Amino acid sequence: xxxxxxxxxxxxxxxxxRVRKDGLWVEEEDLPFVINESDNYALEEAxxxxxxxxGEVVVVSxxxxxxxxxxxxxLALGASRAVHLAEEAFQGGDALATGRALAAAIAGQEVDLVxxxxxxxxxxxxxxxxxxxxxxxxxxxxxxxxxEIEEGGTSxxxxxxxxxxxxxxxxxxxxxxxxxxxxxxxxxxxxxKGIMAAKRKPIERxxxxxLGLEASQIGAAGSRLEVLEVAFPDSGEGAExxxxxxxxMARTLVEKLQREARVL
Amino acid sequence: MPAVWIILQHREGQLHRMARxxxxxxxxxxxxxxxxxxxxxLGHGAGDAATEAAAxxxxxxxxxxxxxxxxxxxxxxVGALAxxxxxxxxxxxxxxxxxxxxxxxxxLAQATGAALVPEAIAFEPGDGGLVFRRPxxxxxxxxxxxxxxxxxxxxxxxxxxFPADGGRAGEAPVASLEVGEIAADREILGVEQxxxxxxxxxxxxxxxxVGRGVGGxxxxxxxxxxxxxxxxxxxASRPVIDNGWLPRDRQIGSSGQTVAPRLYFAIxxxxxxxxxVGMKGAGCVVAINKDPSAPIFGxxxxxxxxxxxxxxxxxxxxxxxxxx
Numbered sequence: 001x002x003x004x005x006x007x008x009x010x011x012x013x014x015x016x017x018r019v020r021k022d023g024l025w026v027e028e029e030d031l032p033f034v035i036n037e038s039d040n041y042a043l044e045e046a047x048x049x050x051x052x053x054x055g056e057v058v059v060v061s062x063x064x065x066x067x068x069x070x071x072x073x074x075l076a077l078g079a080s081r082a083v084h085l086a087e088e089a090f091q092g093g094d095a096l097a098t099g100r101a102l103a104a105a106i107a108g109q110e111v112d113l114v115x116x117x118x119x120x121x122x123x124x125x126x127x128x129x130x131x132x133x134x135x136x137x138x139x140x141x142x143x144x145x146x147x148e149i150e151e152g153g154t155s156x157x158x159x160x161x162x163x164x165x166x167x168x169x170x171x172x173x174x175x176x177x178x179x180x181x182x183x184x185x186x187x188x189x190x191x192x193k194g195i196m197a198a199k200r201k202p203i204e205r206x207x208x209x210x211l212g213l214e215a216s217q218i219g220a221a222g223s224r225l226e227v228l229e230v231a232f233p234d235s236g237e238g239a240e241x242x243x244x245x246x247x248x249m250a251r252t253l254v255e256k257l258q259r260e261a262r263v264l
Numbered sequence: 265m266p267a268v269w270i271i272l273q274h275r276e277g278q279l280h281r282m283a284r285x286x287x288x289x290x291x292x293x294x295x296x297x298x299x300x301x302x303x304x305x306l307g308h309g310a311g312d313a314a315t316e317a318a319a320x321x322x323x324x325x326x327x328x329x330x331x332x333x334x335x336x337x338x339x340x341x342v343g344a345l346a347x348x349x350x351x352x353x354x355x356x357x358x359x360x361x362x363x364x365x366x367x368x369x370x371x372l373a374q375a376t377g378a379a380l381v382p383e384a385i386a387f388e389p390g391d392g393g394l395v396f397r398r399p400x401x402x403x404x405x406x407x408x409x410x411x412x413x414x415x416x417x418x419x420x421x422x423x424x425x426f427p428a429d430g431g432r433a434g435e436a437p438v439a440s441l442e443v444g445e446i447a448a449d450r451e452i453l454g455v456e457q458x459x460x461x462x463x464x465x466x467x468x469x470x471x472x473x474v475g476r477g478v479g480g481x482x483x484x485x486x487x488x489x490x491x492x493x494x495x496x497x498x499x500a501s502r503p504v505i506d507n508g509w510l511p512r513d514r515q516i517g518s519s520g521q522t523v524a525p526r527l528y529f530a531i532x533x534x535x536x537x538x539x540x541v542g543m544k545g546a547g548c549v550v551a552i553n554k555d556p557s558a559p560i561f562g563x564x565x566x567x568x569x570x571x572x573x574x575x576x577x578x579x580x581x582x583x584x585x586x587x588x
Contacts, residue, residue: 013476013503013534016555017404026401037503095380096373123400123407125382127370130338134374139339139449142367157453161519163363165458170337171451183506224379224415228390228408230400232557239551239567249568250578253550254586256566261548263470263527264494264583 001055001153003046004106005079006116006129007039009063009070013121023229035070038117042180044187046115047078049149056080058109062090062098068203075198076190082203083109089208092220099131101218104211107136112153114177118143133177140177141170145184149174266299266355267323271345273362274305277312281428282360282421287320288430289384289421290358296389299355302326304441306344308334314438321434326441332448338368339449346375348441354416361420363519373418379411381419385537398422403536403559423518423541463497463513464521470496471525473516473543476503477532477553477572484509486573487531490580493587499523501539517542532572535560552576 011017012032020027035043046057059074061067062085071082083105090101106114114133119126126142133140145167146159153174160168161181172178190198208215216222240256242249257264270290273280287303294301300323305314308331317325328348332340349357349372357372359365361383373380385406386397393410396419400407411417465471472491478484491498499516500509516523517539524545531552533539540563543549551564552572561567568575 011401013402017401017557019405026405037506095370095382099370099374121402124402125370125380126366127373127380127382130367130370131374134371140371141450143363158450159456160367161363161458162455163519165520167456167458169453169456171453172449181506182503183508186508224411224413224417225381225409226412228395228410230405230407232404233399233406233559233562239549239561239564241556241561241567241569246570246574246578247582249570249575250582253566253568253579254582257527257548257550258586261527261565263548264586 001049001053001112001149002058002110003050003055003113003115004058004060004109004111005039005043005046005074006060006102006114006132007043007070007074008036008061008117008120009033009067010036010120010122013037019230019232023231024227025230033066033069035073036117036120038119038180038182040117040187041182041184042115042117043074043077043079044185045147045180047188048185049113053149053153058083058111060102060105061085062101064091071203072198073190075201076194077188078194081201084203084205086205087207089215089219089221092223093218094223094225095125095127095131096224097218097222099128100135100222101211101213102128103132103135104213105206106132108211112175114175116177116179118179118181129177129179136175136177138176139172140179141172142179144178144180147178147180147184266297267352268294268297268299268301269349269354269357270301270303271357271359271365272303272305272313272317273360273364274307274310274313277310279313279316280360280362282362282423284428284431285423285426286358286360286421287317288428289426291321291432292426293356293358293387293394296387296394297355303436304328304345306333306341318436318438319433320436321432322436325436325438327438328441328443330443330446332446333443335448335452336364337448337450337452338371340446341368342371342375343446344443345372347444349376349378349416357416357418359418359420361422365420369418369420376416378416378418379413381409381411381417383422384419385422385425399537402534403540404534404557422537424544458512465497465499465514465516465523466521468497468523468525470494470527471499471516471523471546472496472529472531473499473501473533474504474531475501475533478504478509481509483573486576486580490529490576493580493583496529501533501536530560530564531576533560534558535563
């Protein structure tokens with residue numbers, strides 16, 4: 001099977017965030033970026049299926065120049081080639097605009113399956129994969145916790161998470177877009193051999209025109225959402241912050257839990 | 265007048281709690297925009313849920329009844345809703361931000377040329393239309409967004425952002441929503457319980473919950489020691505479970521268990537909304553995190569900023585001493 005995997009490069013969830021001066025996004029200088037967590041699981045799932053079916057994985061990402069690092073990492077893990085929607089016109093889109101561009105990039109790749117994460121750890125729309133499916137006219141499933149390609153490769157048995165600790169199991173006809181949830185597998189680490197091989201693997205950089213897209217359909221111009229401001233939330237009253245080293249804070253806390261909150 | 269539609273989720277003849285939150289949100293939104301809200305319910309023989317919805321102050325309860333809607337599939341739902349939205353032209357469509365809604369709402373937006381505002385936690389009138397607030401960066405930040413261009417706006421409202429009992433009561437007529445040719449795009453094979461419910465955290469008096477910040481399964485020992493000296497149950501936020509550091513029956517949050525202990529330790533948990541909804545019933549919350557801007561400090565009573573690997577053993581020691 002040929003599988004496209006859409007990945008997004010996002011700030012490391014452990015990183016300390018600052019709001020950029022214009023108040024519209026986070027300050028990206030000195031911010032460490034990684035492959036979005038659930039996309040990492042999607043990549044692992046794709047690599048496993050490709051290995052079983054003697055297929056290949058094409059990794060696709062939309063984002064600025066820094067995204068090359070994420071694509072190289074995916075190539076090092078075993079993807080055979082990459083598509084990078086790097087031009088400025090692609091950038092700053094909402095899920096609808098980004099999904100349109102990614103669908104156009106995937107449409108030319110003749111894939112049997114698209115895998116991606118369920119949600120990005122930065123803007124968290126949880127929508128882009130489903131929008132891609134809409135444009136391709138394929139079925140999709142979001143929050144997938146189990147995926148089994150059935151014999152013949154024309155359908156898949158999908159386990160999807162529902163609320164209250166239940167999973168739903170259903171069959172999807174392929175091609176389809178599968179949006180996986182973190183935890184579906186155990187992502188591999190890149191080998192030194194993989195890292196060396198990745199340097200020779202191609203990264204294609206199509207323009208909007210190459211994909212048959214107008215600048216007005218994609219990126220910020222093609223989006224219906226406009227961010228006015230990002231800010232740290234009002235933390236209400238917030239916590240009483242304890243001072244001192246670990247031992248001092250620990251002793252203070254125990255005292256407060258006993259005498260003030262009376263819960264110990 | 266800009267109409268507001270509220271898409272209701274229901275199960276076994278009852279409205280989902282978050283569907284009632286969506287009604288409250290839709291009524292508020294209609295008040296701001298000057299429209300009237302109608303509820304939309306999709307199903308087959310879902311009369312009881314429709315009756316429940318009709319007890320709210322709504323223009324109408326529109327029921328799309330079709331055999332293909334008996335079990336949820338995105339194909340049938342979008343197939344029923346997209347033409348209805350195109351024909352009736354509601355300005356806003358409000359839905360609860362549930363796993364079901366998030367599955368089909370993006371496709372509905374794509375099919376109808378609508379704008380999509382996922383996971384709204386608030387809205388207010390602003391220059392040139394409504395301004396929506398939604399969490400980003402796993403809840404560490406919030407974005408204020410506005411919608412531009414023509415066409416409907418679909419929004420899903422986050423759990424707990426609007427009170428489930430906040431909907432205005434009334435008496436709404438039930439009408440049927442015509443459904444054209446629709447078909448399921450999934451062959452449903454069944455449902456299963458995830459990993460069983462061996463551990464019931466709902467009645468725990470004290471909970472020690474850990475997050476991604478703990479850093480690995482091999483670093484759980486000090487956490488377990490703290491739990492032991494407190495007589496507490498160990499819980500976790502989602503990333504810990506996904507990484508396999510603790511079994512899934514320890515998960516607290518929207519896709520896990522809901523807890524209401526008198527004392528709750530959030531250790532290395534940043535405080536994403538999905539986790540907060542699972543522990544908002546907790547009495548005294550203690551947060552330990554290296555990031556002073558972590559949202560968990562907003563809901564905690566006591567905050568300790570620093571390396572949890574130093575603080576947790578110190579805390580275990582201090583509690584041991586205090587207990588003699």
